[in-house]
Amino acid sequence: MPTPFDLTGKTAVVTGSSRGIGRAIAETLALMGARVVVSSRKSEACELVAAGIRERGGEAIVIPCNISRKDEVEALVAGARARLGSIDILVCNAAVNPVFGPMASLADEAFDKIMGANVKSALWLCNLAIPDMAARGGGSVIIVSSIAGLRGTEMIGGYGISKAALFALARNLAVEWGPKNVRVNCIAPGLIRTDFARALWEDEARLEKRTAATPLRRIGQPEEIGAIAAFLASPAASFITGQMIVADGGVTIA
Numbered sequence: 001m002p003t004p005f006d007l008t009g010k011t012a013v014v015t016g017s018s019r020g021i022g023r024a025i026a027e028t029l030a031l032m033g034a035r036v037v038v039s040s041r042k043s044e045a046c047e048l049v050a051a052g053i054r055e056r057g058g059e060a061i062v063i064p065c066n067i068s069r070k071d072e073v074e075a076l077v078a079g080a081r082a083r084l085g086s087i088d089i090l091v092c093n094a095a096v097n098p099v100f101g102p103m104a105s106l107a108d109e110a111f112d113k114i115m116g117a118n119v120k121s122a123l124w125l126c127n128l129a130i131p132d133m134a135a136r137g138g139g140s141v142i143i144v145s146s147i148a149g150l151r152g153t154e155m156i157g158g159y160g161i162s163k164a165a166l167f168a169l170a171r172n173l174a175v176e177w178g179p180k181n182v183r184v185n186c187i188a189p190g191l192i193r194t195d196f197a198r199a200l201w202e203d204e205a206r207l208e209k210r211t212a213a214t215p216l217r218r219i220g221q222p223e224e225i226g227a228i229a230a231f232l233a234s235p236a237a238s239f240i241t242g243q244m245i246v247a248d249g250g251v252t253i254a
Contacts, residue, residue: 004234004235004236005235005236006032006234007032007033010033010088010089010233011035011036011080011085011086011088011089012026012029012034012035012091012233013039013076013080013090013091013125013129014026015065015067015076015093015094015121015125017036017040017093018040018049019045019049019195021192021225022091022093022094023049025091025093025142025226025229026049027052027226028223028227028229028230029089030059030060031230032230032234035059035084036053036061037062037063037076037079037080037084038063039062039065040064041065041066043062046062050062061083063083067117067124067125068113068116068117068121073121074124076125077128077129081132086133086136087129087132087133087139088133089140089141090129090133090141090142091141091143091144091229091233092122092126092141092143092166093144094121095117095159095162095196096114096117097114098110099156100155100156102154102157106158110158114159114162115165118165119169122169126141126169126184130173130182133180134180138182138183139182140182140185140233141170141184142185142187143166143169143170143187144187144189145163145164145167145170146160146163146188147251147252148160149161149165163188167188170186170242174241175242178242183238185232185237185241185243185245186243187229187232187244189220190214190247190251191220191248191251192219193219193221193222215249215251218249220247220248220249225247228245232245
């Protein structure tokens, strides 16, 4: 019997995949046999990731995209189809957080930017990619959220609101598209050692406090989230939809 973790012949689009969690997801999907579209705003950074995948025997192309711009999101999906055929796996990972501080200082423009990039873009991508998945008999969507959507915070409240919205987006899309065998799930990482979260882990005092309150006594690595996304994309997760997998070392249960 074939392994339930095999993604050979599948095409995956991963946003925000030039570094951090997105890069780890793209690399892991490729390792499992998927053809991967590496995408972020800067093509040069994407090319480095795609080249690394190809050097290891995988297949990857680059399509730059600023997920805040609908025309670029449309071009990403259309380009992926034109160059690699059908999209079987969609990973909505790209996100922004332009404000670090209490919500009393959160300007309207900043809030709109957060919600547009983190939530609206995911809806755009899903509405563009899912109908074709359904027409072909199924597919998998993975939305990268955060435990910031589960917990209150004094410093990244706007970001947390956007990440909580993604849980609802996944559940509703899972209900809408489940009859067509399209699965939609979320991953909610805790603190991961990425450039995006650098302000949260580079401060030694803050890091020591976090790890002391974490049952595993450490923060996560991007590769640990990449493996979860690959699992959700694979046949091994064929009966899982509308769910949220928390990967935080135990922070939210301690």
